[in-house]
Amino acid sequence: MFEALKERFENVLASLKGKGKLTAEDVGVALREVRRALLEADVNYKVVKDLVEAIKARATGASVLNSITPGQQVAAIMYEELITIMGRDPAPITISPKPPTVFMMVGLQGAGKTTAAVKLARRMSKSHKPLVVACDLRRPAAVEQLRVLAEKAGVAFFGPEPGESDPLAVAKKSLPYAEDHLCDLILLDTAGRLQLDDDLMAELEAMKRDIPPYEILLVVDSMTGQEAVEVSRVFNERLGLSGVILTKMDGDARGGPALATKAAAGVPVKLVGTGERIEDLEVFDAKRMASRIMGMGDMMGLMEKLERSTTEFDAERVAESLKKNRFTMDDLLLHLQQLKKLGPLDKVLEMLPMPGASKALKGANLDVSRLKYSEAIIQSMTKKERRNPEIIKGSRRRRIAQGSGTSVQMVNQVLAQYDQMKTVMKSIGKMNPKSFKMAGALKNLFK
Ligand code: GDP
Secondary structure, eight states: HHHHHHHHHHHHHHHHHTTTSSSSHHHHHHHHHHHHHHHHHTOOHHHHHHHHHHHHHHHOOOOOOOOOHHHHHHHHHHHHHHHHHHOSOOOOOOSSSSSSSEEEEEEEEEEEEEHHHHHHHHHHTTSEEEEEEEEEOOOHHHHHHHHHHHHHHOOOEOOTTTTOOOOHHHHHHHHHHHHHOOEEEEEEEEOSSSOOOOOHHHHHHHHHSSOOSSSEEEEEEEETHHHHHHHHHHHHHHHOSSSSEEEEESSSSOOOOHHHHHIIIIIIEOOOOOOTTTTTTEEEOOHHHHHHHHHHHHHHHHHHHHHOOOSOOHHHHHHHHHHOOOOOOHHHHHHHHHHHHOOOOHHHHHHOOOTHHHEEEEEOOTHHHHHHHHHHHTTOOOOHHOOOOOGGHHHHHHHHHHHTSOOHHHHHHHHHHHHHHHHHHHHHHHTTTTTOOOHHHHTTTOO
């Protein structure tokens, strides 16, 4: 996601990093780069201008804190301002106090509207009983596509009778159907067009009038850049949108729509589609997005993932050992086991805060099966060795290699991993949102 933009920002930050003091010129050069990076990412010109000005005003006026370097301070200001333009307050999907809640899904053809309707229905099915309704009767395959996707997702479906051609009639009939089937959430998948046209808007306006929706969600393809923002603006003017769903953020999306939709079209981005699978839908979070863009990694996302994928994550114990500044081999073993559960390492690594890491890790061996050997090596150590890895010298290394069916070289690697992890854990203990300290140490961990 946003690889090019991320790389540009990483370079800007790296150029500021070593400086003990920032001159107005340093800030000027950095901001020119930031501006260029944002324009290349297809962010709306006016949004870029406002953003750069806001950063400049704060960066030159700010008194430098003792705890961080001036470069880090500029990074922190940039981070804050990015969040501000994307919308600091989260914009959650809302549910009517008077059921059924109706959501109208609108958008241009091919944007991912049908897919998003089912993704959202599935997401909501944890606490509701959603019904997806096929109101796109112009594209012959659309009804069938929605029916198949809904079935796959285990979500209730309602569609037209054979020969029915009035989408408004289908939408109206879905209300008693929902009541009969105890569905409290109705998602209307409306028709799309290849481009904005008056006919489509009129049809949607009529539907809005007859079946007042609680949310009108516009689905836009983030790969279309500034056009996506323009589409959002026009739809918002005609229909009054409650939110935008940006799809295909997993592809080559350059970042423009994610950054500018709120500021340039006046609508918050509520959700993002990150893949073709039904579960690939995330809540849009400006903080998380800013972290990703700035290469600080998606720490929050990683933490959430950790929580979700482990039931027995021994956070308390790790915290305790950190407090005592003791990180043992047993702790490393625990971490490796957690990592194994997290799934593909490259996805996990993308979320870690490592400026420059996306580049450094390209082509690195991220084979989860290697963790197996590290585990075997630690398990071949005695209790005493695990607690005090410093004592593991030549003969002990040979014994451990033999015991685990590996080589002395691999034992050395695990010991080096341990040293690095120890440093990382120390940094996590001290970490604050503005800190980049973990970065370097994490870089080599999985090579
Ligand atoms: P509609 O015409 O707006 O209803 O669009 P569809 O829901 O049929 O989606 C068009 C294409 O985009 C399909 O091939 C989807 O699988 C694909 N698609 C939708 N959302 C995403 C996404 O978030 N990521 C990716 N990679 N593909 C998506």
